[in-house]
Structures are given as C-alpha cells and as structure tokens.
Amino acid sequence: MPKITHSTDVDRELFDHELDSFVPDVICDAHAHLWARDDLPPAALTGAFGTMDVPVVDLATYRSYMAELLPNRRIAGGLLIPGAVGATGAGLTAENELVSREARWAPGWRSSFLITPQMDPEYVRSEVRRLGASGLKCYYVHSGKSPSWDAEIPDYLPERLVRVADEEGLCITLHMVRRRAVADPSNQHWIRHYCETYPRMRLILAHAARGFNPYHTIEGIQALKDLPNLWCDMSAVADVGACEAIIEALGHERLLYGTDFPVSHLRGRCVAIGDGFLWLYEDTLDWSTVWFLPLQPVLIGLESLRVLKQAAWHQRLSDRQVEDIFCNNARSTLG
Numbered sequence: 144m145p146k147i148t149h150s151t152d153v154d155r156e157l158f159d160h161e162l163d164s165f166v167p168d169v170i171c172d173a174h175a176h177l178w179a180r181d182d183l184p185p186a187a188l189t190g191a192f193g194t195m196d197v198p199v200v201d202l203a204t205y206r207s208y209m210a211e212l213l214p215n216r217r218i219a220g221g222l223l224i225p226g227a228v229g230a231t232g233a234g235l236t237a238e239n240e241l242v243s244r245e246a247r248w249a250p251g252w253r254s255s256f257l258i259t260p261q262m263d264p265e266y267v268r269s270e271v272r273r274l275g276a277s278g279l280k281c282y283y284v285h286s287g288k289s290p291s292w293d294a295e296i297p298d299y300l301p302e303r304l305v306r307v308a309d310e311e312g313l314c315i316t317l318h319m320v321r322r323r324a325v326a327d328p329s330n331q332h333w334i335r336h337y338c339e340t341y342p343r344m345r346l347i348l349a350h351a352a353r354g355f356n357p358y359h360t361i362e363g364i365q366a367l368k369d370l371p372n373l374w375c376d377m378s379a380v381a382d383v384g385a386c387e388a389i390i391e392a393l394g395h396e397r398l399l400y401g402t403d404f405p406v407s408h409l410r411g412r413c414v415a416i417g418d419g420f421l422w423l424y425e426d427t428l429d430w431s432t433v434w435f436l437p438l439q440p441v442l443i444g445l446e447s448l449r450v451l452k453q454a455a456w457h458q459r460l461s462d463r464q465v466e467d468i469f470c471n472n473a474r475s476t477l478g
C-alpha cells in the first residue's frame with residue numbers, strides 16, 4: 144500500500160536543485176483533498192488515505208505538508224475537495240461540511256461539493272447554497288457501472304446536476320475515466336455537450352484531462368479547443384507532454400496548478416506504458432535492485448512540478464505566464 148510521507152533530504156535536494164528557481168512565491172492549489180478518518184469508507188481505510196494517522200486532515204495539516212513540498216512558498220488559496228472517495232450517507236455529508244468549514248474561514252480558499260449521480264438536483268442546489276460551495280466534484284466509483292473505470296461521463300455526472308452547476312455558476316472537477324480519457328469519443332462528446340449547453344458551468348478536467356498517459360491528451364484535447372468554459376488542472380501528472388498539449392490547444396490561461404494532496408505526498412510516479420499507464424509507488428517494486436545504483440523515488444508532487452517546468456520551458460512561457468498557472472488562473476476560475 145502506498146503511504147503518505149514527509150519530505151526527506153532526497154526530496155529537498157531535488158527541489159533545491161531543479162525547482163527552487165522555477166516555482167513562484169505565491170501558489171494556489173486547484174485540487175487539494177481534506178478528509179476525516181471516520182468518513183472514509185472501509186476500502187479507503189486500507190489505501191493511502193488510511194495511512195494518515197490523524198483523525199482529521201484539515202487545512203492546517205495540509206499546510207504543514209505543503210511547507211515541506213514547497214518550502215518558503217505562500218499557499219494563497221485554491222479548491223478544497225472532499226477526500227473520502229466512495230463515501231455515502233452520513234460520511235459523505237460530513238465530508239462536504241468539513242471542506243466547507245475549512246474554506247469558510249480561510250481567505251482565498253473555495254470548497255467543492257461531492258455529489259453522487261443519485262442526488263436530487265434541488266438537494267444539491269440547497270446544499271451548495273447552505274455550504275457556500277464553489278464547485279461540484281464527482282467520482283466515477285459512484286457510477287454503479289462495472290467496471291467503474293469504463294463508465295461514461297453521465298453515469299457519474301448526470302446532466303441534471305450539470306444544469307444546477309450552470310444555474311448556480313459552479314465549476315465541476317471531472318476526473319474522467321475510460322481507457323483513452325480525453326481521446327475517447329464518448330468523453331469528448333459529453334464534455335462538448337455539457338460545455339456548450341451550460342455555458343455558466345466551468346468544467347475543470349483533472350489530471351491534465353486524465354493525461355496519465357500523455358498521448359491521450361495530446362491526441363484528444365485539440366478537439367475541445369473552442370470551448371471557452373473548459374480548464375484543466377495538472378495535479379498528479381508526472382509524464383511530459385500532456386501539459387504542453389493543453390497550453391497549445393487551450394492557452395496557458397486554462398491550465399491550473401494542483402497537487403491532488405495527499406497524492407502529492409506519495410512516492411513514485413505514473414508512467415505511460417503502451418496505450419495505458421502504470422502507477423509505480425514506493426512499495427510497487429524493489430527500487431534497490433532496478434538500476435545500477437539504488438533508486439530513490441521522490442514525492443509525486445515533485446515529479447509533477449518537474450513536468451510543469453518542462454512544459455513551461457517547451458512552450459517558452461514568461462515568468463508572468465508561469466505565475467498565472469500557479470495562481471492567477473485559479474483565482475479567476477474559482478472567483
């Protein structure tokens with residue numbers, strides 16, 4: 144099981160050497176999870192989220208971890224997303240209240256409301272208003288499809304809830320699934336249909352349009368370049384190519400920095416293999432035997448920053464444009 148870990152000397156050396164001169168002073172995180180241990184469904188307790196030994200992972204906990212990943216940087220805000228993937232009933236309600244409470248008293252922070260496809264639109268509307276949420280978050284695990292990774296977007300993000308997002312002026316963070324992500328015709332169809340039909344809804348495709356295999360984003364994002372209410376966050380992406388494709392197709396203004404905390408604090412990275420991808424975590428293999436020197440995987444959050452640095456370099460972005468990706472774009476997208 145991958146573990147949420149603290150920064151080590153190896154992480155700090157990599158940051159100092161490769162990233163310190165690139166990462167701006169002020170940062171907004173468009174994709175950060177908070178959660179309470181008691182809200183996690185049993186399956187999540189045996190996963191990475193369950194390795195955190197505090198009862199509530201709140202904004203203060205998040206900040207302490209971020210100070211390690213991004214030393215001497217100011218996290219000025221962003222979007223808090225409930226972390227209890229798969230939670231239902233009281234656990235789900237408690238998660239939505241947790242992120243709302245944390246965002247309410249922290250300047251610059253906004254919260255997302257975790258939906259399930261079964262929810263009544265008027266319930267979502269009244270809860271979003273009550274909690275002051277700025278966005279909706281859906282998870283494919285609620286789709287009821289088997290296998291859930293093959294679900295089509297309306298299976299976990301039904302149109303009637305997208306309409307609520309449009310009427311309430313909300314963003315929606317979408318981690319799409321299916322083998323080829325944004326290169327999949329069904330995913331492309333539904334993204335276009337939702338964006339065109341609901342222009343006040345702002346759609347954020349998480350993980351560089353789920354570009355864990357960058358070739359899917361390189362192939363698919365061009366088809367969506369004319370949609371003005373489409374953004375991407377680059378959280379947890381560790382392979383070069385997807386961020387460049389987004390900047391080329393949509394413009395740098397539509398790319399948002401995000402950590403996907405706590406994924407940022409797992410070790411390893413995701414790599415494209417053939418037409419898919421593979422997550423290599425600290426415990427996936429024996430790192431001491433796979434190279435001529437012992438390999439030491441670093442925090443995924445660092446791998447992700449390296450990718451963004453490469454994208455900025457390849458796209459010849461100015462310092463100001465890099466600052467936009469790290470903060471200004473999120474500020475304007477999230478209001």
Ligand SMILES: [Zn+2]
Nearest residue numbers: 174176224403
């Ligand atoms: Zn996430």
